[in-house]
Amino acid sequence: MVNNLNTKVTLSGLTLDNPVIPASGTFGFGYEFAELYDINILGSFSFKGTTREPRFGNDLPRIAECTSGLINSVGLQNPGIDKVISEELPKMRQVFHKPVIANISGFSVDEYAYSCEKIDKEDQVGIIEVNVSCPNVHHGGMSFGTSPEAAAEVTRAVKAVTTKPVYIKLSPNVADIASIAKACEDAGADGISLINTLMGMRINLKTQKPVIANKMGGFSGSAIFPVAVRMVYQVYEAVNIPVIGMGGVSSAEDVIEMMLAGATAVQVGAANLIDPFACKNIIEDLPTVMQKYGITDLKEIIGGAHK
Amino acid sequence: MVNNLNTKVTLSGLTLDNPVIPASGTFGFGYEFAELYDINILGSFSFKGTTREPRFGNDLPRIAECTSGLINSVGLQNPGIDKVISEELPKMRQVFHKPVIANISGFSVDEYAYSCEKIDKEDQVGIIEVNVSCPNVHHGGMSFGTSPEAAAEVTRAVKAVTTKPVYIKLSPNVADIASIAKACEDAGADGISLINTLMGMRINLKTQKPVIANKMGGFSGSAIFPVAVRMVYQVYEAVNIPVIGMGGVSSAEDVIEMMLAGATAVQVGAANLIDPFACKNIIEDLPTVMQKYGITDLKEIIGGAHK
């Protein structure tokens, strides 16, 4: 009877077998996980945030444990767009045969445009996900994602040089997420991904210093789920483009809750780190949970909580 | 040997036996808890958010469970400033004999000033804590706490009509908490309390509707601790007035972590709801935990993580 269930969803013309997508930075370029299971069962995956230049990232320690979550300050460690294209994508292609989501970061508008233009030419890229949570080095270091204007500027610059759907990935560290999403939509974004990590900090009582070398970092994991659901709900009301929801998702129930809030697809981040089979388990549980709640076609519940 | 430990801290001239303070909205006017233990062991407590008019608050359900936290949308249910003064405070005085923190809310600048002026005359009030997380009905409903100007305006209006120390309690649903705290300090605030709840939402999979009648609500509990520590740290760097830290505190270790981040005193909210003895346990554990980490005088660790 599970046969009649439809888990397919469509993001800007791209149909995914299911809405489950490992989130950028928690799934590398896929091949670590491909040793564990056939990752082609995934809807897609968002690869490690890539920048124009290679980056080592921040000093160690980069990880702090929290109640129901963790803080990371990896600092966008990646080999740079050229090596991603020449070395990582070929390795990825060996193990993943579906369109992938290219996660691109930058520290200036030009840098975003440069990397996106390059990645746009890669056949396997289905969607370009532009992470605007990075500090804008030309404007006092406030993140692009905290101002509607800056987020829109990045969107326009990227759209001007690309042909593929562009999703802007928003930071939750803002007062009015809807206005930022709307600004991106108006600037031509094809979709919105949210949320990135909340800014957080832990202090080591023994050393009396922040646990993370960089002091603050990005807080994610199940703890942030209610904030993520709320923001997905608000953005769904504000825009007419698809939303990819994420933040604390760790079960098939969470996927459904995100979709009811308004997500067309759902990313899973921190959960992959503590359970490498998290996405596989979620995908396998989905049919049972759909049946439990009387859902036969997943795409029909998108935004269901707004009715 | 526990005898040599000093847990006293001072907030704007008011010396507390210890830094542990139940947070507004989770301790009523104290007498429910006074049935359980002698609440005079507390540093102080912040009473239920009080408004000019009596308020029933929001529709039911008002509570949703989250991983390591809860969402509440009580909606500032309170009998109004006059009845708080005529009925609640006399009852409170029977069971609590130390200076108390008066938590005041409002929906316009006038309303804040009105209530604060009245409560300022009450002998037992040691500090007035002004909750600026409420929507500003005169300005499209955005919370006073999301703009430095609006928060400063409330601060000035309250300071003009009061004689007691005024602490502004900030909302965490902002991009730049430091600038808001600074604006309050510049407007004359004597201290800053933070954080109030994060905006969150849960959806009931059975009904496909938000769990909370009001859709969104305030998310708090251990899950939000890393966000709170980060904001206390940022505000401590931005201002020269004392900070009362809160958000997810549930143990003596958490109290110390908040103080290292920069808090002079620490409030405990959601933890009281699931463990009515939470504050008592924290106070009793403090000496042991201080010894474990080699702390003899609590006030000396305030802001210790900034060194």
Add this chain to the structure above:
Amino acid sequence: MKQSWFTIEENKPLTSSVYRMVLSGDTSAITASGQFVNIKLDGFFLRRPISVCDYNDSTLTILYKVVGKGTEKMATLLPADKLDILTGLGNGYDTAKSGNTPVLIGGGVGVPPMFRLAKNLVAEGKSPIVVLGFQTAAEVFYKEEFEALGVDVHIATADGSVGVKGFVTDVVKSLSAYTYFYTCGPEPMLRALSDCTTTSGQLSFEERMGCGFGACMGCSCKTKYGNKRICKDGPVLEKEEIIW
């Protein structure tokens, strides 16, 4: 109210989804039938409120239905496991108003508090009539236990597989005379009973709770006698004060 640790003595299914749990511990804070306890479960932030079904000096009996993750977890607990429980919560039923032949109506998981109430009324020398409503025969529980108290027990099932086919209201309407009513169950049932009963009575409500002991205002509702917290001023309200 008291916070203390209880030890599970028994945790067994009565039907496919309703379990009885017997716990030993300090029950001294429990003062009336219709009160509830609030149970902390590992891995869940909020406690779970469950009515007192019965108690004596050192044991507490609760009946619970598995409806979500928390009650699912409860069903996996084993004898000797320990639980942190707040006891003595809520006002409970007032038996002083019952008259000689009150009718006690429990629907589904509203049945448990009726048990101790019936026991108390019998002990007071009264002759309660008990009406229990379920969906179907397989879901019936505690019929024998009520009968063992020597009270008159009527069962209503929606599908008629046992007892009267229909609702508890059908049974109540058919009763020739009763002096008062007490009830607990789903809100639509409470409302229907409020409408069809010919006497005054007490109704027990459920609400999502933050604290369960009056501190958070998470469960406040409006009544004709002012705002009431279901957890502290309730869960039992008088028919006359309820605003539907």
Add this chain to the structure above:
Amino acid sequence: MKQSWFTIEENKPLTSSVYRMVLSGDTSAITASGQFVNIKLDGFFLRRPISVCDYNDSTLTILYKVVGKGTEKMATLLPADKLDILTGLGNGYDTAKSGNTPVLIGGGVGVPPMFRLAKNLVAEGKSPIVVLGFQTAAEVFYKEEFEALGVDVHIATADGSVGVKGFVTDVVKSLSAYTYFYTCGPEPMLRALSDCTTTSGQLSFEERMGCGFGACMGCSCKTKYGNKRICKDGPVLEKEEIIW
């Protein structure tokens, strides 16, 4: 790498703060000494990385020191309790480079991985020399177990209460000859060893980890041979590649 459930067979203190836990389960992913496992504990988000001390087809032995909430929790676990563990993590020590008489140096909780390494070297017909460093006599563990392998065991204690008074480096400097070195312990010790050893060697590092299997870049460090993840490309690094 494998994820599977292990059952605790034994969990006993060796000193006031160091415990040995023996677990039964699927150890097939473990391929070398110096690898580690990553343990999920109820109530904690991140797993806890612990070195493999020893293993056979169906059992795994770990030694851990109680230093925080997670290891405190581990110390309370009982035989028959089950743990979700990722096994076969990290590169482990390469015994091919050892020569005939390598010296193995373990400091504190760096001692455990030396045990399986010594066992493997002995099985390969080599004659490892073992140097174990502790603060004081009361903290010494596994001395007899190493001796039972038939290897030469030297102990150094900071206070001289047993063995040589001083550090493991003092012992190493006094050794007449060794062909290679392997070590695990606190970073200052590793650095001192890197400086005072006269041969090449392999050093095992600790770092705070997000995943433990190479996915998150939470543990990356720079080496002369490029960026390496302590969890996947380590925890064992060659003396020559380390940037101190």
